[in-house]
Amino acid sequence: MRLRPALFACALLLAPLSLSAQEPPKYRSAQEILDASPASDWRMPDPANTLYMELAGGRVIIELAPSFAPEHVANIRTLAREGFWDGLGIYRSQDNFVVQFGDADAEDAAKAKPLGSAKAKLPAEFSRDGAGLAFTRLADADGWAPEVGFVEGFPAARDPKTGQTWLAHCYGALGAGRGNEADSSNGSELYVVTGQSPRQLDRNITLVGRVVKGMELLSAIPRGPEPMGFYQDAAQRTPITAIRLASDVPEAERTPLQLLRTDSKTFADATEARRNRRDGWYLRPAGHIDLCNVPLPARAP
Amino acid sequence: MRLRPALFACALLLAPLSLSAQEPPKYRSAQEILDASPASDWRMPDPANTLYMELAGGRVIIELAPSFAPEHVANIRTLAREGFWDGLGIYRSQDNFVVQFGDADAEDAAKAKPLGSAKAKLPAEFSRDGAGLAFTRLADADGWAPEVGFVEGFPAARDPKTGQTWLAHCYGALGAGRGNEADSSNGSELYVVTGQSPRQLDRNITLVGRVVKGMELLSAIPRGPEPMGFYQDAAQRTPITAIRLASDVPEAERTPLQLLRTDSKTFADATEARRNRRDGWYLRPAGHIDLCNVPLPARAP
Known part of the structure; x- marks a missing residue:
């Protein structure tokens, strides 16, 4: 007796009503x-556009989205090159929402880690003109946006009336934390969606990429005990050994990866x-x- | 500088265009x-309808849904009363999908734990006639069902053409694992949704309740290394100390809880x-x- 939701276990064809005339094509999973x-x-994702986040548990691989957030991605590249996140940590894990990482002391001018040659201020990059972007539309209805689909491997949405296109907050989406001002993110404090897609954030905050491998290293992090999943006790934070551009990692140490x-x-x-x-x-x-x-x-x- | 998505931080009113005439009501979060x-x-959830799942990390509280799955809930009550799950474990954690628990040896007749006086076979309880159920409809469009809303605290859906109503696979939903036959679940092997709502399971499997407190004890369990998140190594499973009906737990040991x-x-x-x-x-x-x-x-x- 098999008492498991064996979703991908077998590929039986539903019995056709008739074997005559046009037999339906065999179902393929x-x-x-x-x-x-x-x-x-x-x-293969472009190594110059790929981040390796090294945790004690393994490597999280992120593909950046310069087509949607060019200024943030450029800043993130600079921060990675200069080792900004090395030795910092994941300081927030809120159940059914996000993990967040960077400098837990970013708001304390006396303790904040310097941004080096990265910019402290960037424009908001919530959406962009869709001109020049190949949008593979998903026919299915969506409650959050007039049209949804995929652009360059990323879940996205668009409004045909305005021509605007934007990235969608699906599981694994990487975004740049901000304060109350639209342009208050600079890419140093980042979050990854680990829960039910919080699509209400779409066009309210800048998404900069997506985790393409290693999500389970982020999603299984114990939730923080403070409101919104923060850890007041620094010892509970998950240390980040390093975040590097794949292109800055010797080829022999890169993770071979193909994306559909x-x-x-x-x-x-x-x-x-x-x-x-x-x-x-x-x-x-x-x-x-x-x-x-x-x-x-x-x-x- | 506040670089966090401080979603619930403050409650400023958007500046009204005019203070004359009808001022819009102040926004309340x-x-x-x-x-x-x-x-x-x-x-207060009915103690006779509430399960306490005791893990080393704490207590997970589940509300059962006898209005939707009366046969499964009756069997689960029997299994809890007779201590079926005590000493068993969570033997599956698949990223962005489910955790599953019960008897990892259920499929091996020689090793399977006896079901005691619980039934080995139950009817499928995928949906029911909506007559007599108060359905609080959510006005928002849904791609998976003609209408969605809430019944007795549970996310649900219904089809006004057929009158059928069913529970929805949202985060925290508790379901009864089954094999390929619709009626092959008996409530001994249970799963909880820990990822993006797998609504494609709606009406394909019997939902029996919902986690109302303690989800973070299930969602943060390390993912299993085998396909579909199983752990071949029994030592990696999360032991279940006990699952009891709240009504069988002394009042002083119950967790006071109110649900909106x-x-x-x-x-x-x-x-x-x-x-x-x-x-x-x-x-x-x-x-x-x-x-x-x-x-x-x-x-x-």
């Missing part, structure tokens, strides 16, 4: 589609296989998928 | 609304305050909230 995908549907192109047929087919699952376990295909429920596959080459 | 709520908008009534004005007002946040930090109120983004407040009396 998302995994089967990925396994059969052509190499050209995968890409979100404008590929494989991605469209795998998403459809999840929108209407017919793998023998699902008795009622949903006929729908939400933007933040669409997996963004990564694999070792 | 969800927390302010809760703080001012009448006692009658809160309820989801059919109350306070709940409606707090939800609206989150749908359109105007607390000084948010520059663009979302004008929308998803079913699984609506907090279900709990407090000590």
Whole structure:
């Protein structure tokens, strides 16, 4: 007796009503589609655009989004180059929301770690004109935005009336913490979404990238006991050994990684296989998928 | 300089365009609304309908949903009364999905822990006729169901064409693992949603309740290294000291807890305050909230 939600266990075809005439195409699970995908549907993230966050538990890999937040990404590159985060920590873990890291003393001028040659002030980069961006639209309805889909591997949304496009707060999204002023983030204090997608943050704060590997190192961090998940006791914070650009790490020490192109047929087919699952376990295909429920596959080459 | 997404920090009113004529009512944050709520908008969960899951890290409190899964809840009560889970463990933690607990050897007839006087076989309880259920509808659009809202404190959905109503897979939902057959769950193997709401499971598996306190004890469990988050090494599993009905625990050892009534004005007002946040930090109120983004407040009396 198998008492587990064995979601991906087998790939039985639902019995067709008739075997005559047009037999429906055999259902393929998302995994089967990925396994059969052509190499050209995968890409290597640009090392100059990839952060390695080194924790005692392992490496978290982040892809930055310079197309959406060029000023923040440039500043983050400078901060990484100059070792800003090395020896700092994850100072917040709020259940069903975010982890946050950087300098816990950033608000105390006497103790704050200097930003080096990084800029202290940047413009808000909440959204941008969509001109020149290839937007792979998801047909499914969304309550938060007129249209949703994917741009360069990132979950995104857009408003056809204004032409504005923006990144969406899905699981794993990396954003730049700010105060009450729109332009009060500089990329030194960063958060990663670890809970139910807080899409109400979209266009209210600058997203700068996405965790593409190692989310479980952030999501399983014990929640902070203070309001909003902060740790007053510095000993409870998770130390950051280093954050480096992959391009600054010797090639032999880099993590080989391929990401599925979100404008590929494989991605469209795998998403459809999840929108209407017919793998023998699902008795009622949903006929729908939400933007933040669409997996963004990564694999070792 | 405050570089944190201080979502609940202050309650400034957006500057009104004019102070003449009808001044808009002062914005109150969800927390302010809760703080001012009448006692009658809160309820104590029925101890006979409440599970205490005791872990080394503390107590997880679960409210069962007999209105939706009467057979499963009856069986779970029997299993708790007879100590079925005591000494068993959490044997699965899959990132951005679920933790699962019960008898890791349930599928091995030679090793499986006997179910005692609980039933080995139950009917599927995926949905029910909505007659007699008070459904507090959420006006917001949902991609997974024709209508969504709350029933007796639980996120739920319904189809006005068929009259069917069902529980929704939001963060904290408790379900009964099953195999490929619809009626292959008996409530001994249970899972809790710890990731982005997997609404595709709605009406495909029996939900039996919801974690109302202590989610952080489940969500922060290190993810299992095997496929689907299982731990092959039993030493990595999180031991369950005991699962008891609150009504079987001496009153002095119970955790006093109040839950906000989801059919109350306070709940409606707090939800609206989150749908359109105007607390000084948010520059663009979302004008929308998803079913699984609506907090279900709990407090000590």
